[in-house]
Amino acid sequence: MKGNRELGDALGAFVNVLAWAKSPTEFKKRVREAMAYYKYHVVSIRDVGAHRGDKTKEGEEFEELARDVYENRSHVRHSTFHSYDEK
Numbered sequence: 862m863k864g865n866r867e868l869g870d871a872l873g874a875f876v877n878v879l880a881w882a883k884s885p886t887e888f889k890k891r892v893r894e895a896m897a898y899y900k901y902h903v904v905s906i907r908d909v910g911a912h913r914g915d916k917t918k919e920g921e922e923f924e925e926l927a928r929d930v931y932e933n934r935s936h937v938r939h940s941t942f943h944s945y946d947e948k
Contacts (some may be wrong), residue, residue, distance in 0.1 A: 873904070879926045881934035885909040895937035909929035 868874055878893070882888035889906050896903050912927050926938040 867899075868901075868942060868944050870946075872946050874901075874942045874944040876942045877923060877926075877940040878906075878937065879912060879923075879930045879939070881930055891937055895916040 870924055878892050878895075880888055880891045888909055892906060893903050922940055926940060928940055930936050
């Protein structure tokens with residue numbers, strides 16, 4: 862992906878993201894701004910919803926991110942990127 866070093870020559874990637882927001886619109890805006898800062902191009906944001914603090918299928922990594930965002934509400938945090946090379 863042009864512009865960042867983390868994903869190298871990958872065609873694309875997907876990732877779970879957490880941010881404190883009052884609405885889905887605010888969430889999307891904050892995520893796009895954070896990703897742009899790191900030179901990631903956001904194609905779409907799906908499945909926006911409130912994290913209720915219950916255990917998730919994403920596991921402990923996701924729960925740790927949720928705790929950080931709750932304690933530091935200005936943070937936008939993401940889990941591990943999953944990249945792909947083919948369409």
